[in-house]
Amino acid sequence: xxxxxxxxxxxxxxxxxxxxxxxxxxxxxxxxxxxxxxxxxxxxxxxxxxxxxxxxxxxxxxxxxxxxxxxxxxxxxxxxxxxxxxxxxxxxxxxxxxxxxxxxxxxxxxxxxxxxxxxxxxxxxxxxxxxxxxxxxxxxxxxxxxxxxxxxxxxxxxxxxxxxxxxxxxxxxxxxxxxxxxxxxxxxxxxxxxxxxxxxxxxxxxxxxxxxxxxxxxxxxxxxxxxxxxxxxxxxxxxxxxxxxxxxxxxxxxxxxxxxxxxxxxxxxxxxxxxxxxxxxxxxxxxxxxxxxxxxxxxxxxxxxxxxxxxxxxxxxxxxxxxxxxxxxxxxxxxxxxxxxxxxxxxxxxxxxxxxxxxxxxxxxxxxxxxxxxxxxxxxxxxxxxx
Amino acid sequence: xxxxxxxxxxxxxxxxxxxxxxxxxxxxxxxxxxxxxxxxxxxxxxxxxxxxxxxxxxxxxxxxxxxxxxxxxxxxxxxxxxxxxxxxxxxxxxxxxxxxxxxxxxxxxxxxxxxxxxxxxxxxxxxxxxxxxxxxxxxxxxxxxxxxxxxxxxxxxxxxxxxxxxxxxxxxxxxxxxxxxxxxxxxxxxxxxxxxxxxxxxxxxxxxxxxxxxxxxxxxxxxxxxxxxxxxxxxxxxxxxxxxxxxxxxxxxxxxxxxxxxxxxxxxxxxxxxxxxxxxxxxxxxxxxxxxxxxxxx
Numbered sequence: 222x223x224x225x226x227x228x229x230x231x232x233x234x235x236x237x238x239x240x241x242x243x244x245x246x247x248x249x250x251x252x253x254x255x256x257x258x259x260x261x262x263x264x265x266x267x268x269x270x271x272x273x274x275x276x277x278x279x280x281x282x283x284x285x286x287x288x289x290x291x292x293x294x295x296x297x298x299x300x301x302x303x304x305x306x307x308x309x310x311x312x313x314x315x316x317x318x319x320x321x322x323x324x325x326x327x328x329x330x331x332x333x334x335x336x337x338x339x340x341x342x343x344x345x346x347x348x349x350x351x352x353x354x355x356x357x358x359x360x361x362x363x364x365x366x367x368x369x370x371x372x373x374x375x376x377x378x379x380x381x382x383x384x385x386x387x388x389x390x391x392x393x394x395x396x397x398x399x400x401x402x403x404x405x406x407x408x409x410x411x412x413x414x415x416x417x418x419x420x421x422x423x424x425x426x427x428x429x430x431x432x433x434x435x436x437x438x439x440x441x442x443x444x445x446x447x448x449x450x451x452x453x454x455x456x457x458x459x460x461x462x463x464x465x466x467x468x469x470x471x472x473x474x475x476x477x478x479x480x481x482x483x484x485x486x487x488x489x490x491x492x493x494x495x496x497x498x499x500x501x502x503x504x505x506x507x508x509x510x511x512x513x514x515x516x517x518x519x520x521x522x523x524x525x526x527x528x529x530x531x532x533x534x535x536x537x538x539x540x541x542x543x544x545x546x547x548x549x550x551x552x553x554x555x556x557x558x559x560x561x562x563x564x565x566x567x568x569x570x571x572x573x574x575x576x577x578x579x580x581x582x583x584x585x586x587x588x589x590x591x592x593x594x595x596x597x598x599x600x601x602x603x604x605x606x607x608x
Numbered sequence: 609x610x611x612x613x614x615x616x617x618x619x620x621x622x623x624x625x626x627x628x629x630x631x632x633x634x635x636x637x638x639x640x641x642x643x644x645x646x647x648x649x650x651x652x653x654x655x656x657x658x659x660x661x662x663x664x665x666x667x668x669x670x671x672x673x674x675x676x677x678x679x680x681x682x683x684x685x686x687x688x689x690x691x692x693x694x695x696x697x698x699x700x701x702x703x704x705x706x707x708x709x710x711x712x713x714x715x716x717x718x719x720x721x722x723x724x725x726x727x728x729x730x731x732x733x734x735x736x737x738x739x740x741x742x743x744x745x746x747x748x749x750x751x752x753x754x755x756x757x758x759x760x761x762x763x764x765x766x767x768x769x770x771x772x773x774x775x776x777x778x779x780x781x782x783x784x785x786x787x788x789x790x791x792x793x794x795x796x797x798x799x800x801x802x803x804x805x806x807x808x809x810x811x812x813x814x815x816x817x818x819x820x821x822x823x824x825x826x827x828x829x830x831x832x833x834x835x836x837x838x839x840x841x842x843x844x845x846x847x848x849x850x851x852x853x854x855x856x857x858x859x860x861x862x863x864x865x866x867x868x869x870x871x872x873x874x875x876x877x878x879x880x881x882x883x884x885x886x887x888x889x890x891x892x893x894x895x896x897x898x899x900x901x902x903x904x905x906x
Contacts, residue, residue: 253837254837254838254839254846255706255832255836255837255838255839256702256703256704256839256841257703257826257827257838257839257840258700258703258797258799258827258840258841258842259799259827259858259862260838260839260840260843260845260847261799261840262858262861262862262865263838263847263849263854263857263858276833276834
């Protein structure tokens with residue numbers, strides 16, 4: 222443990238210590254004549270002995286100390302290595318706390334939940350948080366001094382795991398206890414709403430798309446489907462568009478895609494894909510039916526054939542709505558549930574320097590207390606009126 | 609300075625004090641003191657018309673012979689003793705202690721004068737006062753009654769300390785006014801030789817002289833430490849000195865001077881008492897007029 226100053230130049234404020242000393246030594250009593258009628262019995266001395274003399278030295282010392290503390294406060298003192306070296310036990314929520322306490326061998330160990338803020342184990346188990354536990358583990362590893370032994374108590378099944386085992390700077394004792402992390406809340410995938418824009422001569426192609434959109438919904442619900450000829454503006458909030466017109470793609474549609482929309486273009490729409498091309502849908506022989514290219518924040522999909530049953534028999538097959546929906550569906554989240562015994566952290570991660578403890582608030586408290594004491598001493602009743 | 613000169617607790621302790629004079633043979637009047645004369649005062653005051661019930665011997669028969677009417681001759685009742693308070697009002701009386709600003713030697717003298725006036729009024733004595741200063745004496749002839757007491761308080765409030773102690777020649781009016789056997793009480797610091805000379809001459813001229821020497825705490829204890837610029841308020845002389853170094857020498861010489869002063873006062877038959885500014889106000893009065901001395905008048 223050693224202390225340091227972040228701004229040593231501020232110690233020049235110590236020059237202010239001269240202030241009370243000079244004020245104290247500039248004795249007003251010598252400047253101001255003291256009336257003394259019995260002067261004739263005072264023997265004349267050649268000159269007054271001039272020597273440093275301190276009246277009320279406790280008060281003076283207090284004031285000097287007060288100024289010194291203020292200068293020290295300005296210099297921003299910090300304390301390195303003041304953190305405790307006691308072992309740390311991080312408990313992933315999902316395990317009974319009593320079970321954990323029985324498992325902890327050391328009396329001195331500090332047990333905390335592995336949750337944002339690291340609440341104490343004595344508190345109630347925190348609710349499932351949005352922060353993945355591996356991230357919390359890395360934060361904990363970075364914040365603890367290197368000498369602290371870290372053990373992590375995990376339930377048998379972990380949720381929210383990354384694709385890679387966490388790399389930490391230290392070896393961690395990985396203890397698996399019976400239990401399970403609360404599973405993440407399952408969110409139903411919404412049915413995509415489809416907008417269709419078509420030229421007059423291709424109105425017959427629209428019916429396949431309409432039939433598919435109706436098939437996505439349960440029979441009782443109205444289909445989330447909207448079709449309009451020509452270049453009618455898209456409704457606000459539209460995410461998915463089928464663009465069946467030949468010729469160049471309007472600039473408005475391109476910009477709409479770049480803002481995050483997904484557009485399914487006809488085979489004869491003029492569109493030069495840029496970047497890597499994916500093939501999300503192939504026919505039975507493996508030929509590409511739809512190509513996908515990213516555009517801005519959105520995606521541009523394009524049929525490779527005209528939308529006629531002669532060219533594209535898949536239009537008439539029973540699984541066409543399913544395939545079409547898969548084109549517009551958002552990406553499924555990566556699997557994140559893992560068996561805890563297969564997921565111990567590896568070592569070799571970067572280690573971080575410990576943040577020193579800031580002493581400024583404590584100094585400010587001390588200064589305040591000393592100031593109160595100084596006021597108390599300076600205004601006490603028994604204090605002499607002069608100097 | 610508060611409006612009331614006499615503190616209440618001192619006022620309550622004044623009641624067992626009597627102004628006494630060793631020379632108070634009191635040639636006339638009715639009063640507290642021994643007197644050879646009988647009857648009402650002899651100093652003529654006024655005539656007034658006769659009223660039934662007046663004593664016949666009070667009727668002025670000669671005036672009746674002239675005017676054919678009855679007149680009663682009224683005399684001013686005269687008190688047997690005149691008390692003179694000589695208050696030193698020179699600049700040295702304005703000295704006060706650093707520990708108690710606002711309580712100067714002159715304030716103590718004023719309060720003592722008010723106490724003395726109160727005592728004199730209560731026992732029917734006449735009292736007057738003189739403020740001693742080189743620029744002119746401020747003199748009030750002795751009289752008695754509440755008006756004289758109020759006048760004393762009024763003038764005491766207005767009195768301030770400046771100037772120096774008057775020379776002996778300037779004190780001539782005093783000899784005209786202070787009669788023989790009068791009680792003279794000097795309130796002052798008694799540092800000036802002229803003050804001592806005045807007291808000695810008054811005492812030699814058969815006046816009963818009492819002295820109350822007023823000292824500050826700083827003169828008694830000399831609590832100065834470090835360099836100070838001492839200044840005599842009367843002469844303006846200054847002395848720069850170190851308090852610690854001066855202390856023992858000053859205390860020794862000042863003590864010798866006080867002993868000498870006491871010896872001279874004793875030699876002249878002047879009763880005296882000291883008063884230091886941190887003491888109770890009635891202490892010097894109790895020393896001079898305490899119940900032991902006043903027992904014979906009780």
